[in-house]
Amino acid sequence: RLALPVFASDALSSVAYAPDEVLLTLAIAGGSAVMISPWIGVAVAVVLITVVSSYRQTVRAYPSGGGDYEVATTNLGGNAGLVVASALLVDYVLTVAVSVSAGVLYAASAIPALRDHEASVAVGVIVVLSLINLRGLRESGRVLAVPVYFFMGAVGLTAIVALARLALGTLPAVESAAFDVVAEPGYEHGLVGAVGAFLIARAFASGAAALTGVEAVSNGVPAFKKPKSKNAATTLALLGGIAVTMIVTILFLANKTGVRYVDDVSQLRLNGAPVPADYVQHPVLSQLAEAAFAGVPVMFYIVSAATGVILFLAANTAFNGFPILSSILARDGYLPRQLHTRGDRLVLSNGIIILAAFAAVLVLSFDASVTRLIQLYIVGVFVSFTLSQLGMVRHWSKALATEVDQVERRRMMRSRVVNSIGLSLTSAVLVIVLVTKFTHGAWIAIVLMACMFVLMKAISHHYSVVAEQVRYVPTDESSRSLPSRVHAVVLVARIHKPTMRAIAYARATRPSELEAVTVAVDPAESAQMLREWEELGIPAPLRVLDSPYREITRPVMQYVRSIRRRSPRDLVVVFIPEYVVAHWWEQVLHNQSALRLKTRLLFVPGVVVASVPWQMAAAPGVPTKISGPVTTHGDRQRNARA
Amino acid sequence: RLALPVFASDALSSVAYAPDEVLLTLAIAGGSAVMISPWIGVAVAVVLITVVSSYRQTVRAYPSGGGDYEVATTNLGGNAGLVVASALLVDYVLTVAVSVSAGVLYAASAIPALRDHEASVAVGVIVVLSLINLRGLRESGRVLAVPVYFFMGAVGLTAIVALARLALGTLPAVESAAFDVVAEPGYEHGLVGAVGAFLIARAFASGAAALTGVEAVSNGVPAFKKPKSKNAATTLALLGGIAVTMIVTILFLANKTGVRYVDDVSQLRLNGAPVPADYVQHPVLSQLAEAAFAGVPVMFYIVSAATGVILFLAANTAFNGFPILSSILARDGYLPRQLHTRGDRLVLSNGIIILAAFAAVLVLSFDASVTRLIQLYIVGVFVSFTLSQLGMVRHWSKALATEVDQVERRRMMRSRVVNSIGLSLTSAVLVIVLVTKFTHGAWIAIVLMACMFVLMKAISHHYSVVAEQVRYVPTDESSRSLPSRVHAVVLVARIHKPTMRAIAYARATRPSELEAVTVAVDPAESAQMLREWEELGIPAPLRVLDSPYREITRPVMQYVRSIRRRSPRDLVVVFIPEYVVAHWWEQVLHNQSALRLKTRLLFVPGVVVASVPWQMAAAPGVPTKISGPVTTHGDRQRNARA
Ligand SMILES: [K+]
Ligand SMILES: [K+]
Ligand SMILES: [K+]
Ligand SMILES: [K+]
Ligand SMILES: [K+]
Ligand SMILES: [K+]
Structure with a gap:
């Protein structure tokens, strides 16, 4: 009716x-x-x-x-x-x-x-x-x-x-x-x-x-x-x-x-x-x-x-x-x-x-x-x-x-x-x-x-092309073959708590090799960072990548590719410390270069990108809404390294 | 002049x-x-x-x-x-x-x-x-x-x-x-x-x-x-x-x-x-x-x-x-x-x-x-x-x-x-x-x-509030403390090559515990998947999470939180198999639920999200442009599970 x-x-x-x-x-x-x-x-x-x-x-x-x-x-x-x-x-x-x-x-x-x-x-x-x-x-x-x-x-x-x-x-x-x-x-x-x-x-x-x-x-x-x-x-x-x-x-x-x-x-x-x-x-x-x-x-x-x-x-x-x-x-x-x-x-x-x-x-x-x-x-x-x-x-x-x-x-x-x-x-x-x-x-x-x-x-x-490509055939072992060693790379922008946590987490996964990597956008700054790194006795060597054109993404990509070339059977896990803020409008304020780097790294075979989040407390007076049912609000939040 | x-x-x-x-x-x-x-x-x-x-x-x-x-x-x-x-x-x-x-x-x-x-x-x-x-x-x-x-x-x-x-x-x-x-x-x-x-x-x-x-x-x-x-x-x-x-x-x-x-x-x-x-x-x-x-x-x-x-x-x-x-x-x-x-x-x-x-x-x-x-x-x-x-x-x-x-x-x-x-x-x-x-x-x-x-x-x-929060003080050990064990969780949507690779990579990191997890959106489908999983002898147990409301994100979030509650000192690493396609317009065709899930998981402390990419070949006849210098083209590409 x-x-x-x-x-x-x-x-x-x-x-x-x-x-x-x-x-x-x-x-x-x-x-x-x-x-x-x-x-x-x-x-x-x-x-x-x-x-x-x-x-x-x-x-x-x-x-x-x-x-x-x-x-x-x-x-x-x-x-x-x-x-x-x-x-x-x-x-x-x-x-x-x-x-x-x-x-x-x-x-x-x-x-x-x-x-x-x-x-x-x-x-x-x-x-x-x-x-x-x-x-x-x-x-x-x-x-x-x-x-x-x-x-x-x-x-x-x-x-x-x-x-x-x-x-x-x-x-x-x-x-x-x-x-x-x-x-x-x-x-x-x-x-x-x-x-x-x-x-x-x-x-x-x-x-x-x-x-x-x-x-x-x-x-x-x-x-x-x-x-x-x-x-x-x-x-x-x-x-x-x-x-x-x-x-x-x-x-x-x-x-x-x-x-x-x-x-x-x-x-x-x-x-x-x-x-x-x-x-x-x-x-x-x-x-x-x-x-x-x-x-x-x-x-x-x-x-x-x-x-x-x-x-x-x-x-x-x-x-x-x-x-x-x-x-x-x-x-x-x-x-x-x-x-x-x-x-x-x-x-x-x-x-x-x-x-x-x-x-x-x-x-x-x-x-x-x-x-x-x-x-x-x-x-x-x-x-x-x-x-x-x-x-x-x-x-x-x-x-x-x-x-x-x-x-x-x-x-x-x-x-x-x-x-x-x-x-x-x-x-x-x-x-x-x-x-x-x-x-x-x-x-x-x-x-x-x-x-x-x-x-x-x-x-x-x-969709049918994709379905064909990913179809699993038990006799084909290529997708099941176990990498021999794990090479962990922690990306470092500054020495701060999120970086320290990323190194701690990377160490917890007990990789065959562990190193921290930073890009030398400003040579004086990275020399200072290197000194501080040693003074603090951080339990991972810090490698400084040159960047003549002040880029971030390209030197990292080149370095990760060079690891892959040296040892093609290794699995490379790139740990990226990320700020997680409570509101999408706060997220706009954080550098999007991590997001760009993650996206680019996904195109390199044999590389796993691991995000190590650092959850920021909300600014005082602003209510935080991060849990609860699926909301478009939360979904819009992007994550990025500061 | x-x-x-x-x-x-x-x-x-x-x-x-x-x-x-x-x-x-x-x-x-x-x-x-x-x-x-x-x-x-x-x-x-x-x-x-x-x-x-x-x-x-x-x-x-x-x-x-x-x-x-x-x-x-x-x-x-x-x-x-x-x-x-x-x-x-x-x-x-x-x-x-x-x-x-x-x-x-x-x-x-x-x-x-x-x-x-x-x-x-x-x-x-x-x-x-x-x-x-x-x-x-x-x-x-x-x-x-x-x-x-x-x-x-x-x-x-x-x-x-x-x-x-x-x-x-x-x-x-x-x-x-x-x-x-x-x-x-x-x-x-x-x-x-x-x-x-x-x-x-x-x-x-x-x-x-x-x-x-x-x-x-x-x-x-x-x-x-x-x-x-x-x-x-x-x-x-x-x-x-x-x-x-x-x-x-x-x-x-x-x-x-x-x-x-x-x-x-x-x-x-x-x-x-x-x-x-x-x-x-x-x-x-x-x-x-x-x-x-x-x-x-x-x-x-x-x-x-x-x-x-x-x-x-x-x-x-x-x-x-x-x-x-x-x-x-x-x-x-x-x-x-x-x-x-x-x-x-x-x-x-x-x-x-x-x-x-x-x-x-x-x-x-x-x-x-x-x-x-x-x-x-x-x-x-x-x-x-x-x-x-x-x-x-x-x-x-x-x-x-x-x-x-x-x-x-x-x-x-x-x-x-x-x-x-x-x-x-x-x-x-x-x-x-x-x-x-x-x-x-x-x-x-x-x-x-x-x-x-x-x-x-x-x-x-x-910016000043954030800088204050992340400042590293060497005497404060909280951000350096090493998690005791690593609990690896591989998210599975279907049994296909990307899933197999994610499991292989997760095994390569030698976690203390390793399990595959899927969400039962359709009970008949997941029962079938469970049978197939055992027949194939995949070297990780498959856990099926109930989803009465056909949601993906919420059951996974609840399960990860329950692991954190049981063993708060463990590090949880969630491995997500992701399709990486060559063109952004192809990416639109793949489910964004992985992206959403990753974003939500970032808000759970003590959880690392690891993306395991599966690089799709480009469709025949369409040129692929995924390498080279930083391009906005490549940057727009988002990654998602199929
Ligand atoms: K009519
Ligand atoms: K009509
Ligand atoms: K009409
Ligand atoms: K004038
Ligand atoms: K003017
Ligand atoms: K004027």
């Missing part, structure tokens, strides 16, 4: 922009072309019903969840799965970009001060959403339910009042009905011939944006309460029904009230003259609210606010879904493995920041234009739909090959038919989307998907 | 904005008030000559260089030195912000397309300057000489032509001379009473911006050729003479040609009516070039270009000076010590980026307005001047207390008189600047200086 609100925002928010895109695409061929918009609504509704029915099969067959990526991987192989994964990752980014841009469009329609600053405001909203998610404030289904039901109530009330007044003959025309729409060059004859058919296909492809969000439900099955598949199937049916009703009703009412909605207001004419420069084109839903509640202007603001909020919530769901998918891909070796560590704040943060950054780049590149962003949006969703349906058809065929129970077989065959219809319809829509939108921006989404695919392939390749 | 061009850009570029600020400040009291501007020029010239004479004493007394910070520290103590250092750091930031904003002002005056985008263009220039400096492209004095002499030539030619035409009576009035300047409310009676005197003081304080850049010479003595002090003194005298001539001439000519320059063009009237909205107010120097070369419009562009370039070069000098001062402050323990490492690209880069970021924030905050930024600029310079002069007076008094040679004593007394005059004049100007500009923005510079002062104090305190 509570799963509905969680997924509803993404799925239902599409009605805030899909009808508008249908209308403005048709308007390219002039005012009369727009009349066919309800029929495009019906076509979209048919696809939506088919896709929802297909997905109800999917969630039943894969009750553990996993969504399109799992279905494609299991039934069509890793590459198909990776294509779906690439499509879905791009889809999440576009869900944020499109939803936020649309939300800002509604906000700017109601609040004139926001106009002309849409892109900046949208980036601001994205930043706020990331901060909310970085802070880990997850809304429970209960909290989310309020705006979702409020939006459904607002749209429902608008529709009912409008339909009632239509029946009574008291529904006024919208303000924009007064305009004439001039066809763009090349479309002067309306929807005729190949050009007209192509434009109808394009309008339908834009209307298919109404289906975005359905994939979010099917990929989010793990988030449902048990019984997961049953709940997911019910949610899908409910959301599908509501979405279909909304989209068809909105396009029907837009037609009846004479809504004019165009991409470029220069297409509009008022009694033959262009519209004034300050004319503001409200979104279709807002225009309907204005007409339905004519005389009660506050309802326009209520509907706009409800729609804006639901759109921002839709963007927010991507912030939940993106890290989940990343984690699954990391588990399978397609993304950096640490992304799989669940519950790790740092890992989650990276996902949130990456998603927000890509979405912000898109919003800025396309100036927060919903119409331009939507060209990129639908491709990924339908790639995912199509491959998933193909996978399901394969799934049922495989299952039928072994199933003997006749009742079960009939159920499976019915399911296969549903998924086959889904496959043919989604692949047909995918082709229409590709053909009609490729040059309008869909190619960008395809390039992004291809980049993700190649990147994930490369990561997967790297 | 070549030192002149290096420092000239900062010192001379001030004439591109200082006269403008004098004129627009006086214009607040209306057109007639502006008539006194040449006298303010003379006052500024007197201060400039005095300051230059004073600094010629300083560079002679401190031939090693070191500048105001050294003079104040040596003679007035560390806190005074730190105040000067804070002032100079803020001064460098403002040099960039003011010079770039002024340069963009000239550019926008000549190139209409840049207008209304000044702030963005200025930030772009700052970014370009940082990139040039990050790339390490240092211009030699020889290259810098070209634009500097070009600028001096352009201004000189303008002045000579204008003066000649003035003498011949053929110098035309500037375009803006046609305007009347309306006094702002409260100043209707002109420069009368306390209000008038205060405005004159404010105009003088603005004109003192002409002195900025002199401090750059005195702080840059180390950069001079030998004999340094003689060359620096000569350069100071030359620059002072040129600057004085320029500023007085410009203000004189501006007066004669009737230049009107105001902060807000709504102050201007043309025959009683406001000026048209598209009127562009050119900078004073450009207006003079227009008048002097009336009929040769190209000269306006040449003078504008020369001035813009010299201003950007002035900003560039701050990118050289800021890291030098930071390095000196780091040497003295006031800034993170690694900033002292000369020639380290990474360190230099941090300085450049910090300087650019602060300057960009200022430019954006003040919308690249030179008039608003200049309110912040002069305070720091005069704090530095005043304390430096006070230090010099103290210096001569101390020297006189021991000097017996009468010739020398007379010379010293003369020098003390010069510095005393410098002190009284610079402190008087500092008071005037503080009083007249405090509420106009100087308070921001003072707050920034105070923040820097407190920060550097805190850093210095931290």
Whole structure:
């Protein structure tokens, strides 16, 4: 029951922009072309019903969840799965970009001060959403339910009042009905011939944006309460029904009230003259609210606010879904493995920041234009739909090959038919989307998907190369061979307690050979150190390495390599005294040369780097926090020699 | 000889904005008030000559260089030195912000397309300057000489032509001379009473911006050729003479040609009516070039270009000076010590980026307005001047207390008189600047200086606390006491070659006790590992640690602590097998949990963390770069267990 609100925002928010895109695409061929918009609504509704029915099969067959990526991987192989994964990752980014841009469009329609600053405001909203998610404030289904039901109530009330007044003959025309729409060059004859058919296909492809969000439900099955598949199937049916009703009703009412909605207001004419420069084109839903509640202007603001909020919530769901998918891909070796560590704040943060950054780049590149962003949006969703349906058809065929129970077989065959219809319809829509939108921006989404695919392939390749290299074969003794002697080297910067402790610890390991080594950056200083060293009678000889260029790392590296050359079978253990301070900002104050040296020494075979920490007391008055559970605070602390 | 061009850009570029600020400040009291501007020029010239004479004493007394910070520290103590250092750091930031904003002002005056985008263009220039400096492209004095002499030539030619035409009576009035300047409310009676005197003081304080850049010479003595002090003194005298001539001439000519320059063009009237909205107010120097070369419009562009370039070069000098001062402050323990490492690209880069970021924030905050930024600029310079002069007076008094040679004593007394005059004049100007500009923005510079002062104090305190804690006292045996036994723990994630090598190395150190430890994230997996471990006959017992919450770090930490509790006198050496890959982007793909664990283990006393590296071969076709001199490339590589 509570799963509905969680997924509803993404799925239902599409009605805030899909009808508008249908209308403005048709308007390219002039005012009369727009009349066919309800029929495009019906076509979209048919696809939506088919896709929802297909997905109800999917969630039943894969009750553990996993969504399109799992279905494609299991039934069509890793590459198909990776294509779906690439499509879905791009889809999440576009869900944020499109939803936020649309939300800002509604906000700017109601609040004139926001106009002309849409892109900046949208980036601001994205930043706020990331901060909310970085802070880990997850809304429970209960909290989310309020705006979702409020939006459904607002749209429902608008529709009912409008339909009632239509029946009574008291529904006024919208303000924009007064305009004439001039066809763009090349479309002067309306929807005729190949050009007209192509434009109808394009309008339908834009209307298919109404289906975005359905994939979010099917990929989010793990988030449902048990019984997961049953709940997911019910949610899908409910959301599908509501979405279909909304989209068809909105396009029907837009037609009846004479809504004019165009991409470029220069297409509009008022009694033959262009519209004034300050004319503001409200979104279709807002225009309907204005007409339905004519005389009660506050309802326009209520509907706009409800729609804006639901759109921002839709963007927010991507912030939940993106890290989940990343984690699954990391588990399978397609993304950096640490992304799989669940519950790790740092890992989650990276996902949130990456998603927000890509979405912000898109919003800025396309100036927060919903119409331009939507060209990129639908491709990924339908790639995912199509491959998933193909996978399901394969799934049922495989299952039928072994199933003997006749009742079960009939159920499976019915399911296969549903998924086959889904496959043919989604692949047909995918082709229409590709053909009609490729040059309008869909190619960008395809390039992004291809980049993700190649990147994930490369990561997967790297992991398998590494796994091969480190595989242990018991007959190969090279990695087990015991070094004959241990040569301990203690690095000394100054004579102080950390150095003394490092020498004591090095002595405790009873090496075959033990020496202290220092770099002579300042000859006078190191001569003084050598004198002091002997006076103190420190139980290890001190070797001074020359450094004509005042470097630290290079002389040490050269010396360690010379030991290795002299006695290649020896193990060299380099002991490095390190300051450990309580706060990361204190750590910044300590020389990073130890960290650099350690990193470089790791590249010399046969050398072990041993850090001997000296724990500093915290400065008085500053609380120390070094123990307790894994915290990112402690993790950020780096260690270094003073 | 070549030192002149290096420092000239900062010192001379001030004439591109200082006269403008004098004129627009006086214009607040209306057109007639502006008539006194040449006298303010003379006052500024007197201060400039005095300051230059004073600094010629300083560079002679401190031939090693070191500048105001050294003079104040040596003679007035560390806190005074730190105040000067804070002032100079803020001064460098403002040099960039003011010079770039002024340069963009000239550019926008000549190139209409840049207008209304000044702030963005200025930030772009700052970014370009940082990139040039990050790339390490240092211009030699020889290259810098070209634009500097070009600028001096352009201004000189303008002045000579204008003066000649003035003498011949053929110098035309500037375009803006046609305007009347309306006094702002409260100043209707002109420069009368306390209000008038205060405005004159404010105009003088603005004109003192002409002195900025002199401090750059005195702080840059180390950069001079030998004999340094003689060359620096000569350069100071030359620059002072040129600057004085320029500023007085410009203000004189501006007066004669009737230049009107105001902060807000709504102050201007043309025959009683406001000026048209598209009127562009050119900078004073450009207006003079227009008048002097009336009929040769190209000269306006040449003078504008020369001035813009010299201003950007002035900003560039701050990118050289800021890291030098930071390095000196780091040497003295006031800034993170690694900033002292000369020639380290990474360190230099941090300085450049910090300087650019602060300057960009200022430019954006003040919308690249030179008039608003200049309110912040002069305070720091005069704090530095005043304390430096006070230090010099103290210096001569101390020297006189021991000097017996009468010739020398007379010379010293003369020098003390010069510095005393410098002190009284610079402190008087500092008071005037503080009083007249405090509420106009100087308070921001003072707050920034105070923040820097407190920060550097805190850093210095931290270093002294640490030095005290680690001081080695031979009678205190605690840091030399030898642990009785060594308990070796090898961390195991999987059975692979890196693990085997870590066990072999751990055995080679012949510990009193040796065990392998793994964390049971997945019980089935670890049971399987335990079986395999025994089958392979690996010569170390494997201990499996439970992890109910699938954590890695916490169980290991708890286990290591339990060993320490059981036998507190034992040394625990934790061996961690680590993958070492050839490229940092490959490292991203390996789990960072080893790094985290190492960091956490460093906080447990009596535990040594030993990294046993497994050097991965590079992927075929990708060149490996892991040896050679210290590179930031190699340094970025982090090490982690797979
Ligand atoms: K939808
Ligand atoms: K979506
Ligand atoms: K959606
Ligand atoms: K100057
Ligand atoms: K300066
Ligand atoms: K300057």
